[in-house]
Amino acid sequence: MRMKLAMQLHxxxxxxxxxxxxxxxxxxxxxxxxxxxxYDPAREVSLIGTVQSFTPASxxxxxxxxxxxxxxxxxxxxxxGDARLLAASQxxxxxGDTLRIIGEELSYANGTQFFARILQKGTQVLAVRSPxxxxxxxxxxxxxxxxxxxxxxx
Numbered sequence: 001m002r003m004k005l006a007m008q009l010h011x012x013x014x015x016x017x018x019x020x021x022x023x024x025x026x027x028x029x030x031x032x033x034x035x036x037x038x039y040d041p042a043r044e045v046s047l048i049g050t051v052q053s054f055t056p057a058s059x060x061x062x063x064x065x066x067x068x069x070x071x072x073x074x075x076x077x078x079x080x081g082d083a084r085l086l087a088a089s090q091x092x093x094x095x096g097d098t099l100r101i102i103g104e105e106l107s108y109a110n111g112t113q114f115f116a117r118i119l120q121k122g123t124q125v126l127a128v129r130s131p132x133x134x135x136x137x138x139x140x141x142x143x144x145x146x147x148x149x150x151x152x153x154x
Contacts, residue, residue, distance in 0.1 A: 045104065049070050065079075065082065079114065085137070102120075
Protein backbone atom coordinates (compact mmCIF):
# COMPACT_ATOMS: atom_id res chain seq x y z
CA MET A 1 0.00 0.00 0.00
CA ARG A 2 2.76 2.45 0.93
CA MET A 3 4.68 1.59 -2.20
CA LYS A 4 1.63 2.25 -4.36
CA LEU A 5 1.08 5.65 -2.68
CA ALA A 6 4.75 6.55 -3.12
CA MET A 7 4.57 5.65 -6.81
CA GLN A 8 1.57 7.95 -7.25
CA LEU A 9 3.22 10.87 -5.43
CA HIS A 10 6.54 10.51 -7.25
CA UNK A 11 5.47 12.27 -10.51
CA UNK A 12 3.75 15.04 -8.54
CA UNK A 13 6.85 15.69 -6.44
CA UNK A 14 9.07 15.75 -9.52
CA UNK A 15 6.74 18.27 -11.16
CA UNK A 16 6.77 20.52 -8.07
CA UNK A 17 10.56 20.39 -7.87
CA UNK A 18 10.91 21.17 -11.58
CA UNK A 19 8.56 24.15 -11.28
CA UNK A 20 10.23 25.61 -8.18
CA UNK A 21 13.85 25.11 -9.29
CA UNK A 22 14.09 28.18 -11.58
CA UNK A 23 12.67 30.42 -8.84
CA UNK A 24 15.12 29.10 -6.26
CA UNK A 25 18.02 29.58 -8.68
CA UNK A 26 16.96 33.18 -9.40
CA UNK A 27 16.64 33.98 -5.70
CA UNK A 28 20.23 32.90 -5.09
CA UNK A 29 21.68 34.72 -8.10
CA UNK A 30 23.76 37.66 -6.79
CA UNK A 31 23.62 39.33 -10.22
CA UNK A 32 19.82 39.41 -10.03
CA UNK A 33 19.92 41.09 -6.61
CA UNK A 34 22.30 43.79 -7.89
CA UNK A 35 19.96 44.54 -10.77
CA UNK A 36 17.21 45.34 -8.26
CA UNK A 37 19.01 48.41 -6.89
CA UNK A 38 16.74 51.42 -7.34
CA TYR A 39 16.70 55.09 -6.49
CA ASP A 40 16.66 55.66 -2.74
CA PRO A 41 16.37 59.19 -1.25
CA ALA A 42 18.36 58.00 1.77
CA ARG A 43 21.43 57.70 -0.51
CA GLU A 44 21.06 61.12 -2.14
CA VAL A 45 24.00 63.49 -2.26
CA SER A 46 24.31 67.17 -3.08
CA LEU A 47 26.63 68.31 -5.87
CA ILE A 48 27.68 71.92 -6.31
CA GLY A 49 29.54 72.98 -9.38
CA THR A 50 29.76 74.92 -12.61
CA VAL A 51 27.96 73.85 -15.77
CA GLN A 52 30.52 72.97 -18.43
CA SER A 53 27.98 71.94 -21.07
CA PHE A 54 24.24 71.37 -21.42
CA THR A 55 22.55 69.04 -23.91
CA PRO A 56 18.73 69.27 -23.97
CA ALA A 57 18.24 66.04 -25.96
CA SER A 58 21.10 63.58 -25.63
CA UNK A 59 21.21 60.79 -28.19
CA UNK A 60 23.10 58.52 -25.80
CA UNK A 61 21.21 56.66 -23.07
CA UNK A 62 19.69 57.57 -20.80
CA UNK A 63 17.88 59.81 -23.27
CA UNK A 64 16.88 63.29 -22.22
CA UNK A 65 18.63 66.38 -20.97
CA UNK A 66 22.19 66.03 -19.67
CA UNK A 67 24.70 68.45 -18.29
CA UNK A 68 28.35 68.16 -17.45
CA UNK A 69 28.93 69.65 -13.99
CA UNK A 70 32.47 70.55 -12.93
CA UNK A 71 32.72 69.81 -9.20
CA UNK A 72 35.69 69.98 -6.83
CA UNK A 73 36.09 66.20 -7.36
CA UNK A 74 35.95 66.42 -11.15
CA UNK A 75 33.34 66.45 -13.92
CA UNK A 76 30.03 64.64 -13.42
CA UNK A 77 27.57 63.72 -16.18
CA UNK A 78 24.11 64.49 -14.78
CA UNK A 79 20.85 63.20 -16.27
CA UNK A 80 18.01 65.72 -15.87
CA GLY A 81 15.10 64.01 -17.61
CA ASP A 82 12.80 65.82 -20.05
CA ALA A 83 14.12 69.22 -21.17
CA ARG A 84 10.55 70.37 -21.88
CA LEU A 85 9.95 70.36 -18.11
CA LEU A 86 12.91 72.71 -17.69
CA ALA A 87 11.64 75.03 -20.42
CA ALA A 88 8.06 75.05 -19.12
CA SER A 89 9.39 75.94 -15.66
CA GLN A 90 11.60 78.68 -17.16
CA UNK A 91 14.66 76.97 -15.69
CA UNK A 92 17.45 77.90 -18.08
CA UNK A 93 20.84 76.22 -17.94
CA UNK A 94 23.89 77.73 -19.60
CA UNK A 95 27.60 76.98 -19.43
CA GLY A 96 29.10 78.92 -16.53
CA ASP A 97 25.97 78.66 -14.34
CA THR A 98 26.53 77.49 -10.78
CA LEU A 99 24.10 74.75 -9.78
CA ARG A 100 23.34 72.69 -6.73
CA ILE A 101 22.00 69.28 -7.70
CA ILE A 102 20.51 66.73 -5.35
CA GLY A 103 20.38 63.21 -6.69
CA GLU A 104 22.00 59.83 -6.73
CA GLU A 105 24.62 57.98 -8.70
CA LEU A 106 23.35 54.57 -9.82
CA SER A 107 24.73 51.72 -11.86
CA TYR A 108 23.68 52.18 -15.44
CA ALA A 109 24.67 50.15 -18.50
CA ASN A 110 28.41 49.41 -18.08
CA GLY A 111 29.10 52.21 -15.62
CA THR A 112 27.32 54.72 -13.45
CA GLN A 113 25.11 57.73 -14.07
CA PHE A 114 24.17 60.58 -11.76
CA PHE A 115 20.39 61.06 -11.78
CA ALA A 116 19.25 64.50 -10.60
CA ARG A 117 16.09 64.83 -8.52
CA ILE A 118 16.27 68.51 -7.54
CA LEU A 119 18.02 71.37 -9.32
CA GLN A 120 18.81 74.70 -7.70
CA LYS A 121 20.14 77.81 -9.42
CA GLY A 122 20.25 80.78 -7.09
CA THR A 123 16.82 80.94 -5.47
CA GLN A 124 15.13 78.95 -8.24
CA VAL A 125 14.44 75.30 -7.36
CA LEU A 126 12.98 72.63 -9.63
CA ALA A 127 12.17 68.98 -8.96
CA VAL A 128 12.83 66.82 -12.03
CA ARG A 129 12.20 63.42 -10.37
CA SER A 130 9.85 62.07 -7.74
CA PRO A 131 11.30 60.93 -4.39
CA UNK A 132 11.27 57.40 -5.88
CA UNK A 133 13.49 58.56 -8.74
CA UNK A 134 10.83 58.53 -11.44
CA UNK A 135 11.38 61.36 -13.95
CA UNK A 136 8.61 63.93 -13.78
CA UNK A 137 6.88 64.22 -17.10
CA UNK A 138 6.10 67.35 -19.00
CA UNK A 139 2.38 67.87 -19.52
CA UNK A 140 1.66 70.28 -22.35
CA UNK A 141 -0.92 72.91 -21.39
CA UNK A 142 -4.29 72.35 -22.97
CA UNK A 143 -5.44 74.71 -25.67
CA UNK A 144 -8.64 76.03 -24.15
CA UNK A 145 -9.41 78.22 -27.17
CA UNK A 146 -10.70 75.16 -29.06
CA UNK A 147 -13.22 74.29 -26.33
CA UNK A 148 -16.83 75.49 -26.64
CA UNK A 149 -17.65 78.50 -24.52
CA UNK A 150 -19.69 77.58 -21.43
CA UNK A 151 -19.90 81.03 -19.92
CA UNK A 152 -22.52 81.06 -17.19
CA UNK A 153 -23.43 77.37 -17.72
CA UNK A 154 -22.50 74.47 -15.47
